[in-house]
Structures are given as C-alpha cells and as structure tokens.
Amino acid sequence: MEEKIKEIKTSFQEELKNANDGNSLESIRIKYLGRKGLISELMGKLPTLSADKKPQAGRELNILKTQIQKELEKKKSELKDISLDKKDTIDITMPGVLPEEGKLHPITKTCNEINDIFISLGFRIAEGPEIEKEFYNFEALNIPLEHPSRDAFDTFYIKGDTLLRSHTSTVQIRIMEKTQPPIQAIMPGKVYRPDAVDASHSFMFHQVEGLLVDKGVRFSDLKGVLDLFTKRMFGERTKTRFRPSFFPFTEPSAEVDISCIICKGKGCRVCSHTGWLEILGAGMVNPKVFEAVGYSPSKYTGFAFGMGVERIAMLKYGIDDIRLFFENDIRFLKQF
Numbered sequence: 001m002e003e004k005i006k007e008i009k010t011s012f013q014e015e016l017k018n019a020n021d022g023n024s025l026e027s028i029r030i031k032y033l034g035r036k037g038l039i040s041e042l043m044g045k046l047p048t049l050s051a052d053k054k055p056q057a058g059r060e061l062n063i064l065k066t067q068i069q070k071e072l073e074k075k076k077s078e079l080k081d082i083s084l085d086k087k088d089t090i091d092i093t094m095p096g097v098l099p100e101e102g103k104l105h106p107i108t109k110t111c112n113e114i115n116d117i118f119i120s121l122g123f124r125i126a127e128g129p130e131i132e133k134e135f136y137n138f139e140a141l142n143i144p145l146e147h148p149s150r151d152a153f154d155t156f157y158i159k160g161d162t163l164l165r166s167h168t169s170t171v172q173i174r175i176m177e178k179t180q181p182p183i184q185a186i187m188p189g190k191v192y193r194p195d196a197v198d199a200s201h202s203f204m205f206h207q208v209e210g211l212l213v214d215k216g217v218r219f220s221d222l223k224g225v226l227d228l229f230t231k232r233m234f235g236e237r238t239k240t241r242f243r244p245s246f247f248p249f250t251e252p253s254a255e256v257d258i259s260c261i262i263c264k265g266k267g268c269r270v271c272s273h274t275g276w277l278e279i280l281g282a283g284m285v286n287p288k289v290f291e292a293v294g295y296s297p298s299k300y301t302g303f304a305f306g307m308g309v310e311r312i313a314m315l316k317y318g319i320d321d322i323r324l325f326f327e328n329d330i331r332f333l334k335q336f
Ligand SMILES: [Zn+2]
Pocket: 260, 261, 262, 263, 264, 265, 266, 267, 268, 269, 270, 271, 272, 273, 275, 276
C-alpha cells in the first residue's frame, strides 16, 4: 500500500505539471479523485489490510486525497490568471486598428463654406420652417395665385394652404415681419420642387439666400457683395457677369454668371462654350414685398440673392450628377 501511494503521488505531480488547460485538469481529477478513480480504488482495498496497518494507510490516503484536491485547485487558478494575462497584454508591435473617420457631407461642407463667407461680411444666419403657409411661399413674395411665375416655384402641397417651401425666400418674409431694418441675413436650408429626378434636377435640394435691407442700399452694393463672394468661393481670378432677368420678388432682377472655372472663360463643354456659368439669381427687393411685411418702400431699399448649394458644389468639385449627393454611396462621399 505504501508503495502504491508513493506511485500515485509521483504520477500525479508529473501529470499536473504537464496540464495546461481546464480540460486536462478535469481528466486528472477524474483519474485520481473520481468515483472509480485511483484513490477510491485504494480505499476499497483498505479492508484487506491487517488491523495494525489499516489506520496508518487510511490516514495517508486521506492526506493524499486532500493534497491532490488542493493542488488541482491551485493549478486551476494559475491557469485562469495566465489566460487573463494573455487577454490584457497589448502587443505594441502590432499595427493599430484605425477607427473609421466620419466626415461632413459635401453639401454640408459647401453650405458651411458659403455661410462662412457671408458671416465674415456681417450677415447672420436665419432659419425657418420647411413646412410653410402659401402666403410665405407666394403671396408675400409678390407671386399672386393667378400669376404665371407661380409655376416656376411650384411645390408639394400638404393640406389646404400648407406646403413644402419651394425656396428659402419664405424666411426673408418671416424675418422682415418680426424685425425692423437694418437687416443683413442669409437663409440656408432645404427646399422642394415637384421636378422629375435626373442628372441636374432633384425634388429636394438646398439653397442659401441672402437679404440686406437698410436706408440707401443700391444695386452696386449687391454687385460688390456677390463679386466678393464668388472670388472667395471660386478663386481670386473669378469674374462675375450680371444679366437682366425676372423674379417676382425683385426689381430689377439679374442672373449672375461667373467666368467658367474649368476653361477660365475660353469655352468648354461644361459652360456650353460660352465661357460663363450661371450660379445665382439676385436683385433689388420689390417694393411690393416691403409693403407685404409693412416696411415703407420710400424709406428702405434692399437686395436679395439666392443660390443652389448643389449647383455650387457640382461646379466646385466637378460633379456631373446631382443624384450622387443623395445616394449615400460611401465611395463617392469618401472623396470629400
Ligand atoms: Zn468652360
């Protein structure tokens, strides 16, 4: 019996040393402490020993059993620590995993750029609702119900006289209703038109409009502001051209062109070989608009302008399809 106990001790120590995971520890436990394990087996043999050897052998077997239990527990917690250590260890030689970097959408970027230029000229940002009353989208802007120009600013009607605004000029009316001149503000935001979607049309796009009202504001002030804007937006060498046009809410009105940023005025496909690109509409605020908001047209004059943010972004970045802005294709958006 003594021999046997020694043998078990040695083989147990050997096997324990080589165990390096929970599974091998468990099979060792079963082998030695299990119901049919080596210790049990020896215990079963105790009755066959002579009376003087029995107590001694019994005691030794119990000690061995406790020892094996303790050592198994100890090894188990050691293995646990090692695996925890492994988890916590940072291999500083490994290349890092870069987190995906978020970016502003090209429209947001362009809009911010436009805003910043006007803010630096003393304009403040004004915002208004996208769901509007017919009055703010049409009547107050000198577009009466029967007027043919209403077609150009047609929109989506929601219910009765509620609609989605088709231009941010609605915000101009809202500011003037609430504030007395001088007013110097820009109105960025989304607008809606029932246009069929194609490479240059979208049912929703963005505008930035501007309004300046004070005593003695002249057309030359408008030209100066827009000339400065186009130079900052498209480069110092950009030239501007004002062509007579018609808008119901301005008189006189003009379309503003810039010298083509692709061919620098020589003529190319983008500018239809004219050397000029149309970028915005502008004019002096129609006295009828002042009357609608309760300003005295004999006391105040002002100018207003409006541009499509998508159009500016398309020219600036050389994008030929407006739909790309709204398809959310990460390969496209990543480029800005
Ligand atoms: Zn050109």
